[in-house]
Amino acid sequence: MIKLVGVSPIEAYWIIEYMDNAKKEIGVHDFDLVVVRGEENLKRVLGRFWTPESSQFYALHIAMDKPTVIVRLDVPNRDLLESSIYHELAHAKLHGHRRFYEIGVPxxxxxxxxxxxxxxxxxxxxxxxxxxxxxxxxxxxxxxxxxxxxxxxxxxxxxxxxxxxxxxxxxxxxxxxxxxxxxxxxxxxxxxxxxxxxxxxxxxxxxxxxxxxxxxxxxxxxxxxxxxxxxxxxxx
Incomplete structure (x- = not known):
């Protein structure tokens, strides 16, 4: 599933195309993609998963009903955004289950x-x-x-x-x-x-x-x- 929040399909096209190539290289296919603009929209998308650090990331991965990669279109540096996409797709492949995020404190x-x-x-x-x-x-x-x-x-x-x-x-x-x-x-x-x-x-x-x-x-x-x-x- 692809969801756009505060972003037009034309604006998101390059990200969707880039993700399509990256996911093949990484070998991950079963995930949702959210392309978002603006911190308030990001907070709304993340809901209870939001943390003070969330706004510092260029892209994020969270384990909702399925692995979800969130890409921020308001990141001005495209190289950083592309690097983050590979990083978060790898998280989706390796850490796509909630058990990796619900760990008791030792x-x-x-x-x-x-x-x-x-x-x-x-x-x-x-x-x-x-x-x-x-x-x-x-x-x-x-x-x-x-x-x-x-x-x-x-x-x-x-x-x-x-x-x-x-x-x-x-x-x-x-x-x-x-x-x-x-x-x-x-x-x-x-x-x-x-x-x-x-x-x-x-x-x-x-x-x-x-x-x-x-x-x-x-x-x-x-x-x-x-x-x-x-x-x-x-x-x-």
Whole structure:
């Protein structure tokens, strides 16, 4: 099914055509496509799936009744949008079931208090991005991620030494996504060289734990979440 929200068929034509080619390369066919313009329309489409981060994405994947890829026509950079389309189609292939989004908070993470659900969310999107980048690399489509990779490698200039404990935990958790997205595409050495704004000890920890991911997505998320909580206990 294709749904247009705030977008005319003529405007959406190139996206539909591009998706048609990309889905064949990735090998995913059973999904819905929503092409949307405007943040309010995006909120309405996402409903209960909307999060504060949603407006930062160029395209999104959510598991509704079936895998659903949402493409934002108000993204001015076409290269980024095309890169995001491949990324989200890979999510549709790998993470198209609700069970990948309805994961209980591990006991170790609950010890973090009120921020525990937020930490689990940040861990889950990082692990799923790692799996997507690994998959795209394995099928010869790593180059499609170059525009997104460039964004992921940009420094955030986080004032690490002046953060409160809770802010530090969330800042580290938020860096999991760019690190784990990048690792399968450029390798550990380049990640260490390029992400000098991230504490070295944490980078090395993420590289080590990512290399040990072998299970299904839910198991991988729970593993990284537990190990992250253990890492924090040794840090704080």
């Amino acid at each position: 006991r170790e993470v609950l010890s973090l208090g009120d921020i525990a659900p937020r930490v689990l969310y940040l861990v889950s999107i990082a692990v799923k991005d790692y799996e997507v980048s690994s998959f795209l690399s394995s099928v010869g489509l790593a180059k499609t991620q170059d525009p997104l990779l460039k964004i992921m490698l940009e420094p955030d200039n986080i004032p690490w030494s002046s953060l409160s404990p809770s802010a530090l935990i969330l800042a580290l958790a938020s860096k999991l996504k760019p690190i784990m997205f990048s690792l399968p595409l450029i390798g550990p050495k380049t990640v260490l060289d390029r992400m000098k704004d991230v504490p070295r000890r944490f980078l090395e920890w993420v590289i080590d734990k990512s290399s040990q991911l072998r299970g299904d997505t839910v198991s991988n998320i729970r593993y990284i979440a537990k190990e992250f909580a253990n890492f924090l206990s040794s840090l704080l």
